[in-house]
Amino acid sequence: MNIALLANPTAGKGRKAGLLPEVVARLRAGGHTVDVVSAGTRDGMVEQGRQAVADGRTVVTMGGDGTVHLGLQAVAGTGAPFGIVPAGTGNDFAVRLGLPTDTLRAAEAIAAGTGTRGVDLARVTGADGTSAWFGAVLAAGFDAFVNERANRMRWPRGPQRYNLAIVAELLALRSRRYRMRLDGDESEFDSVLVAVGNTESYGGGFRIVPDADPTDGLLDVVVAEPLGRGTLMRLRPKVFKGTHVLDPRVSTHRARSVELAAEGVTAYADGERICPLPVTITCVPGALNLIG
Missing domain, CATH: 2.60.200.40 (Tumour Suppressor Smad4)
Incomplete structure (x- = not known):
C-alpha cells in the first residue's frame, strides 16, 4: 500500500506523539510506503486526505476520534481503504469496531494487510x-x-x-x-x-x-x-x-x-x-x- 498517514500530535493530550516514528516504522515494515501528512488546520487535513484518495493512496489516521472524523470526510463513500491507529483519549470508534487499541499493535495490524470490511457511516x-x-x-x-x-x-x-x-x-x-x-x-x-x-x-x-x-x-x-x-x-x-x-x-x-x-x-x-x-x-x- 501507498499510505498517507494523517497524524495529530496533540491527540490524547500529546502523550503518544513520540510514537509517531515507531508507527511509521511498523507500517513500513509491512513493505508499504508511508508519508506523514500534517496540516495547520482541520480543513487542511481533510483536503490532504481527499488528495490522497484522488491519488489512489490508502488513508490511515493516527489520533483520537476527532482525527478519525477528519479522515472519514476524505474517504467516506469512495471505497478507498481506511486504517485507524488509535492515539487519543477515548478512541470510541476504534474500540466499537473491535480494532486493536494499542497504538503500535494497531499499526502492525494495518501493515499485515488483513483485508478490509464494509462499515456503515452516518451522513x-x-x-x-x-x-x-x-x-x-x-x-x-x-x-x-x-x-x-x-x-x-x-x-x-x-x-x-x-x-x-x-x-x-x-x-x-x-x-x-x-x-x-x-x-x-x-x-x-x-x-x-x-x-x-x-x-x-x-x-x-x-x-x-x-x-x-x-x-x-x-x-x-x-x-x-x-x-x-x-x-x-x-x-x-x-x-x-x-x-x-x-x-x-x-x-x-x-x-x-x-x-x-x-x-x-x-x-x-x-x-x-x-x-x-x-x-x-x-x-x-x-x-x-x-x-x-
Whole structure:
C-alpha cells in the first residue's frame, strides 16, 4: 500500500506523539510506503486526505476520534481503504469496531494487510448547507451543550474545562422542544438529551446507544424525557454499562433516516461541532472500507 498517514500530535493530550516514528516504522515494515501528512488546520487535513484518495493512496489516521472524523470526510463513500491507529483519549470508534487499541499493535495490524470490511457511516446535512460524515454518535442535547460551552471557554485547559462546563450546563439545565421524523414517522416532544448513534459510545466509553450496530444499515436513537439535575447525574454512571435505556424515562428508536429539529441546539458528532439543528441524518451502509 501507498499510505498517507494523517497524524495529530496533540491527540490524547500529546502523550503518544513520540510514537509517531515507531508507527511509521511498523507500517513500513509491512513493505508499504508511508508519508506523514500534517496540516495547520482541520480543513487542511481533510483536503490532504481527499488528495490522497484522488491519488489512489490508502488513508490511515493516527489520533483520537476527532482525527478519525477528519479522515472519514476524505474517504467516506469512495471505497478507498481506511486504517485507524488509535492515539487519543477515548478512541470510541476504534474500540466499537473491535480494532486493536494499542497504538503500535494497531499499526502492525494495518501493515499485515488483513483485508478490509464494509462499515456503515452516518451522513448529516444541515439546513445551513453543512454536510458531514460521522462514525460514532451525534449528540443534540445536554452533552452537545457541554461541548459547545467548553469550546467557548479559554480557561482552564484540559479535562477541568469540561468538568466546569458540565457544572455550568447543569445549572442552566432545561428541556427543549424537539421535532423528530424517523423514516417519515413524525413526533414532537420535550427532552434534555437526544443522541443518534452509528456505533454505541462516545466520550471515552459512554454507551449512550448501547444497541447500535455499524453493520445493520440503521441508526439508533436515544431520547431522555425532561429530567432534573439530580436525576440526570444519577443516570449518567449507568451509561457506561448501557443500562440507562432500561429507565422508563428513556426511550430508544431505530431508523434509516432521522430528521431532528429544535431551537437553539447545535449538533456535535464524534465530539466535533457540526451545525445548528435542524439536521437530517442518514445511515449509508458500507460507506467505509475499513482495514482490519
